[in-house]
Amino acid sequence: xxxxxxxxxxxxxxxxxxxxxxxxxxxxxxxxxxxxxxxxxxxxxxxxxxxxxxxxxxxxxxxxxxxxxxxxxxxxxxxxxxxxxxxxxxxxxxxxxxxxxxxxxxxxxxxxxxxxxxxxxxxxxxxxxxxxxxxxxxxxxxxxxxxxxxxxxxxxxxxxxxxxxxxxxxxxxxxxxxxxxxxxxxxxxxxxxxxxxxxxxxxxxxxxxxxxxxxxxxxxxxxxxxxxxxxxxxxxxxxxxxxxxxxxxxxxxxxxxxxxxxxxxxxxxxxxxxxxxxxxxxxxxxxxxxxxxxxxxxxxxxxxxxxxxxxxxxxxxxxxxxxxxxxxxxxxxxxxxxxxxxxxxxxxxxxxxxxxxxxxxxxxxxxxxxxxxxxxxxxxxxxxxxxxxxxxxxxxxxxxxxxxxxxxxxxxxxxxxxxxxxxxxxxxxxxxxxxxxxxxxxxxxxxxxxxxxxxxxxxxxxxxxxxxxxxxxxxxxx
Amino acid sequence: xxxxxxxxxxxxxxxxxxxxxxxxxxxxxxxxxxxxxxxxxxxxxxxxxxxxxxxxxxxxxxxxxxxxxxxxxxxxxxxxxxxxxxxxxxxxxxxxxxxxxxxxxxxxxxxxxxxxxxxxxxxxxxxxxxxxxxxxxxxxxxxxxxxxxxxxxxxxxxxxxxxxxxxxxxxxxxxxxxxxxxxxxxxxxxxxxxxxxxxxxxxxxxxxxxxxxxxxxxxxxxxxxxxxxxxxxxxxxxxxxxxxxxxxxxxxxxxxxxxxxxxxxxxxxxxxxxxxxxxxxxxxxxxxxxxxxxxxxxxxxxxxxxxxxxxxxxxxxxxxxxxxxxxxxxxxxxxxxxxxxxxxxxxxxxxxxxxxxxxxxxxxxxxxxxxxxxxxxxxxxxxxxxxxxxxxxxxxxxxxxxxxxxxxxxxxxxxxxxxxxxxxxxxxxxxxxxxxxxxxxxxxxxxxxxxxxxxxxxxxxxxxxxxxxxxxxxxxxxx
Numbered sequence: 001x002x003x004x005x006x007x008x009x010x011x012x013x014x015x016x017x018x019x020x021x022x023x024x025x026x027x028x029x030x031x032x033x034x035x036x037x038x039x040x041x042x043x044x045x046x047x048x049x050x051x052x053x054x055x056x057x058x059x060x061x062x063x064x065x066x067x068x069x070x071x072x073x074x075x076x077x078x079x080x081x082x083x084x085x086x087x088x089x090x091x092x093x094x095x096x097x098x099x100x101x102x103x104x105x106x107x108x109x110x111x112x113x114x115x116x117x118x119x120x121x122x123x124x125x126x127x128x129x130x131x132x133x134x135x136x137x138x139x140x141x142x143x144x145x146x147x148x149x150x151x152x153x154x155x156x157x158x159x160x161x162x163x164x165x166x167x168x169x170x171x172x173x174x175x176x177x178x179x180x181x182x183x184x185x186x187x188x189x190x191x192x193x194x195x196x197x198x199x200x201x202x203x204x205x206x207x208x209x210x211x212x213x214x215x216x217x218x219x220x221x222x223x224x225x226x227x228x229x230x231x232x233x234x235x236x237x238x239x240x241x242x243x244x245x246x247x248x249x250x251x252x253x254x255x256x257x258x259x260x261x262x263x264x265x266x267x268x269x270x271x272x273x274x275x276x277x278x279x280x281x282x283x284x285x286x287x288x289x290x291x292x293x294x295x296x297x298x299x300x301x302x303x304x305x306x307x308x309x310x311x312x313x314x315x316x317x318x319x320x321x322x323x324x325x326x327x328x329x330x331x332x333x334x335x336x337x338x339x340x341x342x343x344x345x346x347x348x349x350x351x352x353x354x355x356x357x358x359x360x361x362x363x364x365x366x367x368x369x370x371x372x373x374x375x376x377x378x379x380x381x382x383x384x385x386x387x388x389x390x391x392x393x394x395x396x397x398x399x400x401x402x403x404x405x406x407x408x409x410x411x412x413x414x415x416x417x418x419x420x421x422x423x424x425x426x427x428x429x430x431x432x433x434x435x436x437x438x439x440x441x442x443x444x445x446x447x448x449x450x451x452x453x454x455x456x457x458x459x460x461x462x463x464x465x466x467x468x469x470x471x472x473x474x475x476x477x478x
Numbered sequence: 479x480x481x482x483x484x485x486x487x488x489x490x491x492x493x494x495x496x497x498x499x500x501x502x503x504x505x506x507x508x509x510x511x512x513x514x515x516x517x518x519x520x521x522x523x524x525x526x527x528x529x530x531x532x533x534x535x536x537x538x539x540x541x542x543x544x545x546x547x548x549x550x551x552x553x554x555x556x557x558x559x560x561x562x563x564x565x566x567x568x569x570x571x572x573x574x575x576x577x578x579x580x581x582x583x584x585x586x587x588x589x590x591x592x593x594x595x596x597x598x599x600x601x602x603x604x605x606x607x608x609x610x611x612x613x614x615x616x617x618x619x620x621x622x623x624x625x626x627x628x629x630x631x632x633x634x635x636x637x638x639x640x641x642x643x644x645x646x647x648x649x650x651x652x653x654x655x656x657x658x659x660x661x662x663x664x665x666x667x668x669x670x671x672x673x674x675x676x677x678x679x680x681x682x683x684x685x686x687x688x689x690x691x692x693x694x695x696x697x698x699x700x701x702x703x704x705x706x707x708x709x710x711x712x713x714x715x716x717x718x719x720x721x722x723x724x725x726x727x728x729x730x731x732x733x734x735x736x737x738x739x740x741x742x743x744x745x746x747x748x749x750x751x752x753x754x755x756x757x758x759x760x761x762x763x764x765x766x767x768x769x770x771x772x773x774x775x776x777x778x779x780x781x782x783x784x785x786x787x788x789x790x791x792x793x794x795x796x797x798x799x800x801x802x803x804x805x806x807x808x809x810x811x812x813x814x815x816x817x818x819x820x821x822x823x824x825x826x827x828x829x830x831x832x833x834x835x836x837x838x839x840x841x842x843x844x845x846x847x848x849x850x851x852x853x854x855x856x857x858x859x860x861x862x863x864x865x866x867x868x869x870x871x872x873x874x875x876x877x878x879x880x881x882x883x884x885x886x887x888x889x890x891x892x893x894x895x896x897x898x899x900x901x902x903x904x905x906x907x908x909x910x911x912x913x914x915x916x917x918x919x920x921x922x923x924x925x926x927x928x929x930x931x932x933x934x935x936x937x938x939x940x941x942x943x944x945x946x947x948x949x950x951x952x953x954x955x956x957x
Contacts, residue, residue, distance in 0.1 A: 165696065166699075189676050190675060210536070220675050220676035222678055256670075258672055258697060258699070
């Protein structure tokens with residue numbers, strides 16, 4: 001369970017009494033095996049990359065002696081951070097009066113569940129509302145043998161037990177991409193294995209192309225696309241990890257790679273086994289628990305299970321921590337008597353490579369598809385970080401920001417940013433989408449100079465909207 | 479006048495009459511594909527008045543894609559923003575010469591556009607051939623040069639040209655570098671190459687064939703430093719080969735220093751003629767001719783196969799029409815022999831010698847036929863198949879050393895003729911114009927050596943004046 005929900009729970013005027021059933025460690029994936037340690041490692045890799053980029057340093061007039069790293073020190077930074085946040089979270093929960101019940105939770109019926117060591121024993125309890133937030137685990141496709149040493153998932157990788165010379169990363173989504181950033185900064189060479197025909201398939205294609213040009217081509221990374229890793233055998237007896245590649249469409253064998261390590265980053269599978277879902281006649285779809293737009297669980301007959309909700313990776317709507325959190329807040333609102341439906345299009349996403357990638361809303365192809373179906377026009381505004389003073393001062397002019405919008409009414413359909421601090425900059429756009437702000441309203445907002453946020457200012461100002469805004473409110477004299 | 483020497487003159491004879499060099503064979507061969515197919519070049523545009531170089535941000539279209547006029551092909555970085563560059567023609571993007579992330583000078587070729595799908599393959603081979611000879615710096619040596627040892631795939635152009643003995647060196651280099659034992663567990667006895675990602679990238683950039691690199695990484699895999707070592711080894715032997723070949727330019731093939739080599743028949747003939755010419759009283763008159771108009775004309779009609787040699791020969795012939803005495807000779811020491819034809823002999827250097835193929839009736843034949851004939855003659859000369867009547871019947875000789883940057887020289891009068899004209903390089907020169915201003919014009923110096931028994935100073939001067947007028951106003955040359 002993510003922390004915000006808990007905070008919110010107690011802040012509500014009704015002061016709902018809350019208990020958390022935790023089968024593993026408090027904080028779940030995000031704190032222990034996800035966001036927290038990965039950002040710690042990425043912070044290290046970002047600095048390492050900068051310090052090792054002699055050319056970059058020289059352009060500032062700096063001389064840096066050969067930068068090196070101590071693997072254990074780096075691993076400790078990540079582990080310590082995870083522990084610290086875990087204990088902070090536990091303390092906050094306790095301070096808020098939340099009961100932490102240790103054990104595996106199983107639903108017995110509507111509003112009834114038990115927790116314990118699993119199996120037949122355990123303590124039964126009742127609750128007015130139940131939220132399932134069991135999250136996900138790394139997905140390991142069949143044929144791949146994970147040994148935790150030479151063939152690993154993100155869980156193992158974040159412990160950084162060793163840095164291989166050559167690691168194959170299966171999957172080029174944001175997890176694989178972030179790890180490639182970490183490993184290449186620490187001196188490894190990376191080979192991507194991607195099932196689809198292009199790398200980074202989830203991103204807007206223009207951003208993906210630029211990202212490839214900056215994050216992959218100049219680094220010690222090569223790739224195989226359109227292939228599956230049908231069999232991966234861990235290293236043993238001095239032989240390297242063997243990866244058999246087959247063509248994704250024809251399934252014909254294509255190549256065999258021999259690498260020092262393989263990281264499986266093909267996505268995450270929902271963790272919904274053993275929850276007792278059959279007791280309430282709920283069937284999972286590919287492991288995900290079906291829910292409606294209010295996060296209420298739908299049973300096998302298509303009826304809503306009363307007072308049962310499912311948020312986060314377990315329902316598969318948007319597998320991001322802050323999406324889970326937002327879904328949780330939506331549920332709490334409902335539980336407190338106020339209806340709430342979360343607009344998923346206003347939820348931003350970020351990839352913490354160097355430079356970062358972030359996005360909110362639709363990609364250009366998705367926007368154009370929607371436009372064709374619903375019969376409106378789509379326009380695109382683009383700007384380069386090269387035009388931004390702050391970015392140039394940092395010699396980080398490599399970047400692109402893109403605004404996809406409706407010129408007839410100024411609605412923002414999507415914003416994509418690739419560049420320095422992209423993950424922080426996106427919120428202006430995601431806020432606008434969440435509040436339904438139109439471009440003609442936001443374009444007069446002032447941005448401090450010189451800051452990176454002016455990149456978005458450029459986008460809004462360069463958009464050509466056919467509608468002008470309504471008269472502004474009373475000006476405030478200074 | 480001391481001007482900087484231009485290595486490339488606007489006169490580009492296909493057969494430079496320098497001593498002992500066979501320069502132009504590969505020029506012709508390398509350019510053949512261009513003449514046959516309609517491959518257009520896509521140039522780096524100037525996106526602002528001060529832009530000298532642009533960086534390719536991304537290729538909107540990929541090799542093989544169809545292009546329509548006006549469609550975006552590539553995104554180029556300017557100082558303010560990245561700008562889309564459109565295609566001016568319909569066709570197919572046949573070959574990308576400059577990749578993403580790389581820069582190119584404004585006006586340089588960044589890609590090739592083929593009009594039809596079939597021509598895409600031609601453009602691809604053109605791309606390979608145009609990149610390969612770039613490394614064969616120095617003068618145009620016959621193609622299989624040592625630098626080609628770097629290429630993974632031998633270009634079709636290169637392999638077709640005849641190695642002229644120099645290739646023996648380069649072939650040895652290629653063979654020694656190739657297929658070093660790839661015996662290590664990971665590669666299943668040399669069938670597969672196991673190389674790390676960075677090694678693969680380096681191999682591509684440095685032009686190293688991975689199959690020939692021995693791996694020192696774990697399980698015998700090829701790592702970056704193996705590729706770097708292989709590249710510097712190839713360079714060393716390549717340079718050795720290149721310098722060996724380069725030194726060929728200063729000595730004829732097979733020359734041994736410190737040895738005494740008797741004249742060949744041709745060399746004996748040349749020597750004899752030169753000695754004979756000592757008996758003739760010669761004098762020289764020089765003239766500076768502005769060639770801007772001629773250069774412009776050449777540019778216009780060179781696509782029709784016209785060469786500078788042919789243009790010069792034609793101009794000379796037309797001038798000789800007006801000054802027949804310059805076309806005469808003194809055969810017996812006591813009379814003028816006025817020739818009925820104007821046959822311009824042009825000096826050509828061939829392997830081990832010098833020969834003067836003759837353009838007969840150069841005043842009467844049109845420039846296009848003259849050019850065609852010239853090409854024929856040069857090929858025959860190279861193949862040593864010129865008939866006596868094709869080299870004996872000259873009445874006036876032209877010798878051009880302009881392509882070497884020579885600005886003026888004195889030619890020796892071949893026996894049996896009255897005059898020989900030595901042509902120097904055309905160079906941009908500061909001149910004072912009629913209206914008292916300073917301007918820049920392309921000028922070349924010609925120097926005529928004539929037999930004073932039949933040609934007097936005033937005759938020669940008048941001839942040169944006429945020639946200069948014809949060259950400076952060349953409209954009559956094209957018929």
